[in-house]
């Protein structure tokens with residue numbers, strides 16, 4: 001049985017759907033801190049900080065793999081610094097320890113481009129480079145990466161991780177990140193015909209369509225263990241664009257769309273992150289290949305959201 005922690009989140013919703021398609025509905029136990037009314041198939045409420053309940057569920061459902069997705073994202077974490085650190089770190093230890101004790105076999109835990117900072121090379125950021133994050137989210141992800149590698153090397157734990165770029169999809173909403181604008185913009189374009197962006201027009205960030213991100217996650221988890229050379233977290237490139245460029249792409253399909261800019265505190269976070277990522281190691285080790293570019297992604301999102309809004 002596969003256990004998903006944070007099944008109601010932006011990644012969780014789509015991952016549960018895809019894993020159930022692949023492995024069968026009954027093979028995937030979705031959990032979230034809130035009851036998810038619309039979730040079909042096995043579901044349990046679980047606060048990622050409730051270690052006893054986590055142990056109970058692992059035993060009761062004979063869980064062998066955990067995808068641990070619960071976390072406070074970059075913008076939200078800046079507002080609840082201590083709690084973000086506690087949630088992002090303690091919950092990871094609970095899962096890592098389950099594997100160390102031999103109670104589960106495999107873990108997926110996402111890291112982020114937020115592990116990089118102002119002294120990291122911004123273009124084509126290499127796998128191994130300066131990591132000086134300035135956000136509590138980035139600090140927690142970097143520490144988490146170090147712990148994943150530590151558990152892998154010292155306790156032989158099979159933990160796999162990707163440094164996700166900003167993730168963009170139409171099926172679920174992100175919560176409290178700096179890259180969220182690139183999801184909101186499509187909804188506002190269809191609903192209002194205009195969007196006020198909280199980042200400036202030339203803020204380039206690494207992004208990825210959710211289809212690609214979910215496929216990457218599953219491909220990484222299915223790769224033979226000996227291919228997984230990086231035990232901390234893999235760079236994943238995706239596509240790099242600015243608010244101005246995504247707006248131009250939307251205009252091709254919705255010609256009257258208008259964008260304006262009102263940068264807020266998230267601009268500083270965006271400015272500390274890379275604009276593009278080198279993911280050669282993911283390509284070499286588990287044959288990673290991206291499918292969606294900005295225009296293919298935009299066309300797909302707008303086509304699907306149009307059905308939703310009409």
Ligand code: SER
Nearest residue numbers: 073074112177178179
């Ligand atoms: N999308 C995330 C955020 O903006 C980055 O991992 O916080």
